[in-house]
Amino acid sequence: MVNVGIVGGTGYSGIELLRLLSSHPQVNIEVITSRSNAGKPVAEEFQNLRDMAELRFSEPEIDSYQNCDLVFFATPNTVAMEQAEALLSAGIKIIDLAADFRIKDIGLWEKWYGATHTCPALVAQAVYGLPELNRDAIRDAVLVANPGCYPVSVILALLPLLDQNSINAASIIADCKSGTSGAGRSASVATAFCEVTESVKAYAVDGHRHLPEIRQVLQAVNKQAELVFTPHLMPMVRGIHATVYADARGSGDKVQQVFEDYYSDEPFVDVMPAGSYPETRSVKGANQCRIAVHYLPDRNKYVVLSVIDNLVKGAAGQAIQNMNLMCGLEESMGLNALGIMP
Amino acid sequence: MVNVGIVGGTGYSGIELLRLLSSHPQVNIEVITSRSNAGKPVAEEFQNLRDMAELRFSEPEIDSYQNCDLVFFATPNTVAMEQAEALLSAGIKIIDLAADFRIKDIGLWEKWYGATHTCPALVAQAVYGLPELNRDAIRDAVLVANPGCYPVSVILALLPLLDQNSINAASIIADCKSGTSGAGRSASVATAFCEVTESVKAYAVDGHRHLPEIRQVLQAVNKQAELVFTPHLMPMVRGIHATVYADARGSGDKVQQVFEDYYSDEPFVDVMPAGSYPETRSVKGANQCRIAVHYLPDRNKYVVLSVIDNLVKGAAGQAIQNMNLMCGLEESMGLNALGIMP
Amino acid sequence: MVNVGIVGGTGYSGIELLRLLSSHPQVNIEVITSRSNAGKPVAEEFQNLRDMAELRFSEPEIDSYQNCDLVFFATPNTVAMEQAEALLSAGIKIIDLAADFRIKDIGLWEKWYGATHTCPALVAQAVYGLPELNRDAIRDAVLVANPGCYPVSVILALLPLLDQNSINAASIIADCKSGTSGAGRSASVATAFCEVTESVKAYAVDGHRHLPEIRQVLQAVNKQAELVFTPHLMPMVRGIHATVYADARGSGDKVQQVFEDYYSDEPFVDVMPAGSYPETRSVKGANQCRIAVHYLPDRNKYVVLSVIDNLVKGAAGQAIQNMNLMCGLEESMGLNALGIMP
C-alpha cells in the first residue's frame, strides 16, 4: 500500500483525486489538509464523498504528512514550493498539480506567475509529469510537476508530428475549448452559472500561463516550435477540446499510421480511426486522451483534434498515473474506469 | 415621456430593466446609480447593452434623481427603505423590486429579513404591485412593492380557485422550480456553473422569505389559506415553474372555465387549453404568466401549473407594468415582446 | 465468473450496463445483441466504450445466449416477455429493465402499456427487484422485474414512514423531477437539445405508467396508500429528485431516527443528517439513493427529498445489484464507485 497525503483538498482537482483514489486498490489516504476546513469531515463539503465518512480535513502542517510516502499538492500556485524541501528531506515524494515546478526558466516563471520562486534548485530537479514523454524519468523522480490541462491536450496532439518532423514547427495554432471546471472552485461572478451557460468566449488571446509551458515542452522536441494558443471558455463542466493546426512538410497521406504507431503502446492515448471526431464527453471521468488526425491536401495542413477530461488526464488522473510510476505500481492501476456517457 | 431612475443597476433585475426599458416608447432613462461603479459606462459592465453607449453609472445620491418622475429600486433588501421618504417628499414615485414594502406586518418582516424597519408608516401606504389583484390601487399609488418572483407564480395559479371558493384553502402545496438567476448576481461558490449545472436540489424547505409574502396575499383573499412552499434550484438561468396542489371542494369539472373567465381580460396571464403543459422557455424574456389547470378526479385534487420568467413577470417586466399603470400609460406598453424560443 | 448477455444494448440503460459491468470483477460479457447493429463493434456506436474493442453486437437469437448464466433485457417494453420462457427453460436467469414483469394485475398492465401480455404466468413468478424491499426473494429468483426509475426514488422515500405507520397513507404527493435520459435514446424533436435545455415542464399529470407501479408497491405495505404523482422534465441528463409530501400521524419529531434505523444496514441508501438537501449530481454515475427527511410542524407534514441517478440506482446499477444477489455474489460488488462531481 502507498500512504498518500493531499494538500488542499477543497478544489476540483482535490475532490477528483479523492474520487479516483477511493477505488485505487493500493492506496491509503493517510491525510488530507485544508487550513480553512480543518476538523471538518470531507463528506460535509462534498456530498458525493459521503461514503468516506471517516475522512476529515487536517491542518496543513509538515507533521501531518509524516506517515506519507507521497504527497499531492492540489493547491493554488506558490503553495507547493514553500513546503517541498521539508517533505523531500523527510523522504516524502511530491506531485504538484499546480505550476510551481513546470517552467525550467525561473525568470520566465516569475514573469508569468508574478511571484519570486523560493526553491529554484528543486525546479531543476523536478520531472515534467507527462508519461508519454518522460516515463522513465518519472519512475525515478521524487518531485514531479504535473502538467497543465491545456498543455496535455495540445502536446499529445503534436508529439507524433514533431517526432517525425512532419510539420513546419513554427506554424502551430492551438485553438482550445475548455469546460469551466478549469477555472477552479471559487466564488466569482465570472464563473457563475448565469454568466457561463449558453455562451462561448475566448480569453487570454494575448498570453495565457500555459503558453510558455507548451512552448518549453515542444521546443525540447523541436527547437523551431512556436505556436499561437487561444483558450476559449465553454458552457460545460469538464473537458478540453484542442483543435491544433500545423502546415505539413511533404505529403500527409501517412499521418494516420504515424499516430497509430507513435501511441501503439500507450494505455491512455486512444488514436481514433481516420475521419473520426472525438467528443469531450467520451472521456468524462476517464484518464484518457482521445485523438483524431485529419489531413487537408488542398491546404497542406494537419488538423489534429484531441480531447481530455481536464480534471482527470488533465489533472488528478494524470497525477495518479505519475504516482503509480513513482511508486512502482502498474501504471494504469485504479485508472481504468470508462468515460461516463451520456 | 416618463423620466425614470434606476438604483442599483448591476444586478440581474437592474440589467433586465435596462433591456426592457430600452424599447419602451415613453420612457427616458434619466439616471442609473451604483456606488461601486460610479462613473463607469453601463456598457462596460454588460456587453449586451453596448448600444446604450452614453449611459453611465452615477453615485446613488438623492440629487441624482431630481429630474425623475419615478425611481426603480433594483437593490438588495433594506436599501429602498432608507431613501423612500426623501424621494416621495420630492414628488418622485417609487417601485421597489426588493422586499422592503411587501410584508404589512412589521414584526413579521423584521423576523424574516433580520433587520429593523426604518419606515413602517410607508409600509402601510405601499401597494402590493400585482395588477391582476390590485390594478386600481396601483394606478393611484406613489409607492409600489413589486412582488417576489415565487409569489407571482404561486398566487396567479391560485387566485381563480380562491375567488370561487373551489378549494380547501388550507391544503395548498406549492412545489416551485426556479432558475438560478433568482439567486442574484454575486460571487458565490453555491451559484457557480460547476455547482449548479446538471443538478437539482430543494432548499429552504423549513421556510423561505417568500412564504410569509404568499401567505399574506392568499389570506387576504381567503382567511383559511395555508400552504407548504418548497423551492428548488434548477440548472437553468431563467424561469419559474410552480406546481400547485390543492384539494377540490365539490367537482372540478368546470375548472377550466373558471380560469378562462377569471383571466379573460388580463393581458399578461395566458390560460392554456385543458390538458396543456406550460414550458418555462415559452416565456423567456416575456412579461407573461402561462397557466394550465388539471383536475384529478380520483384524488379530487387540482394541479395547477404556472410558469413565468422570474426576471420579467417575476421582477423587471412586472415593475414596468406597474410603472405604466402609475404613470397613466397603456398597461402593456413596451411589454409585448414574445418569449424567445428556442 | 458470471457469464451475462445483454439484449438491446443501444439505449442509455444498455450502454450504462456496459460501462458498469466493465469494472465488475466477476462478470464476463458473453454477448450483446441488437438487431439493427448486428456485426458492428459496440465501440463504433459509443465512443466511451472504445476500450472494449473486441465487443460486437450480435443478432438477438436465443442461441446467442446459450453460454449465459443471466441475461439483461435493456429493451423497449414488450420485448422481454416474448423471449423469457425460452431463456428460463434453458436455465438462464433474466433481469428485465423494462416494464413487462412489474405489474402483477395483468389487466392493469395491458391498460397502461397498450398491449396484450403474452406470459401472465411468468408475471406471477417474477420478483420486483428492489433489494431494500425484497432482498431474500431476489436471491432465489430466476426472473426479476427491475423497478422503474421514478418508483425507486419515490418508494425508498416512503418505506420508513409506511413501515412505522407514521403517515396518512392516502395523502401522498410525489412531485418528481427527472433528467432527460429517462426519456431514452431515440430520435425525437421533444428530446432535442434546443427543446429541453433552459426549460422545465410537467408532463403526464393525468397519469404516468409509473403510477400504477408505485401504487402497487406502496399498497403491498399499506393498503390505504394512494398518491398524486407529477413527473417533470429537467434540463439535465441524469438524475431524479423526488419531493414527497405526506400528512404526519402524530408528531414527526423522531422521524430522522426512523429513517436512520430503517436504512442502517443498506449499502446503497444514504440517509443524510437532519436539515440536509440532497443534490442529484452527488449520485451521478453512482448506485446510491440519498435521502433527507424534513418535518414541518406548522403543517404537520413530512417533506422527503430523495435523489438517484436514473440510469444507475434507477436502472443499470440496480440491475447489477440484483444480479449480484441472484448469482450469489457480494451485493455491492462492482458498484462502489462514487458519484462524479462536479
Next chain:
Amino acid sequence: MVNVGIVGGTGYSGIELLRLLSSHPQVNIEVITSRSNAGKPVAEEFQNLRDMAELRFSEPEIDSYQNCDLVFFATPNTVAMEQAEALLSAGIKIIDLAADFRIKDIGLWEKWYGATHTCPALVAQAVYGLPELNRDAIRDAVLVANPGCYPVSVILALLPLLDQNSINAASIIADCKSGTSGAGRSASVATAFCEVTESVKAYAVDGHRHLPEIRQVLQAVNKQAELVFTPHLMPMVRGIHATVYADARGSGDKVQQVFEDYYSDEPFVDVMPAGSYPETRSVKGANQCRIAVHYLPDRNKYVVLSVIDNLVKGAAGQAIQNMNLMCGLEESMGLNALGIMP
C-alpha cells in the same frame, strides 16, 4: 405596410422570423405555410407564439402568396428554387434563407448540395444578402440569397483586413463554434439533449457546405483568399463564435482603427475596444455582430473574434434587414432589440 409570406414556418429560422416580425411596425404576416401542419394554429406548435392566436399554417400553394409583397423561404435547401420563378413572375420578391441561390458556380453548388439546380438563370440574378457588402444591390434586388450563419460570422471578421490588404489572404483559418440550433429542428439522435450537452466536438473538418460560400465571397474581395474552416458543435442553443486567424502583412498596430473605420456606419456590426472578448450571449436574440480584433506581434498574426446569434444576424434578423432594404423601409426597423442577458 409590407405584406409578407413565410414558407416553411416550422423550423427554427421560421419561428424566429415570426417572433421578430411580430414586433415589426410595418409588416403584416399575410400567410405562413407548412404542408405537414396545414390548418393547425401556429400557436399550437410553438408555445411562445400563443399571442398570435389567429395565425394558422396554410398549404404551400402559389395562390396562397397572391397578396404578398415578399416571401421568405425558411425551408430546407432545394425548396425555394422550385417556386421562385412563379413568385417572381407574379411580382413577389423573395428572400431565401436556405442555400439555393448563394453559390454562383452551378457545378460547385450541385457538387456540395447533391442536387440538380432547376433555375440557374435566377442564381445569376440573385443578390447575396449581406448588407455590409452589398447594400445597394440589395435595395434593388427582387431575389436575395440570405447568407449562411457561419459565413456571416467569418466574412464580417475579415472584410476590413481584406479591404485594406492587411493580411496574407491565403493564410486564413476560421475555427468556428456554433450552438445546436444551427443544426435545425428535426428528430435525430445526434442533436438530442443527452448527446449534445456537456460536450464539444468538431465536425466536417474535411469540408462543410459553408466553405465554398465563404470562399466565393472572400475571393470576390481578394482573389488570393483561401481558408481552412473548422466547425464545432457547442452545448448551447444559440450563438456562433468565430475565431479567425490570419498572417499580418506589415505591422498590425493600426488594426483597431481599421476595424472601427470600416464599420463606423454599420448599424449591426459592433467593433469592441482593443483587448475585448465578445461573448455569444451578448447577442442572443439580437441582430448584431460583435467583433474584437487582436494582433499578436510575436507571431505577426491577427486573431479576430466575432459573435452572432445564428438565428438572428445569421438567419431571420438578417433576412428582415434585407427585407427592409428591398422594401424601402429604414434598414434597422424592427431590429433594435438588445441581446437578452443573462
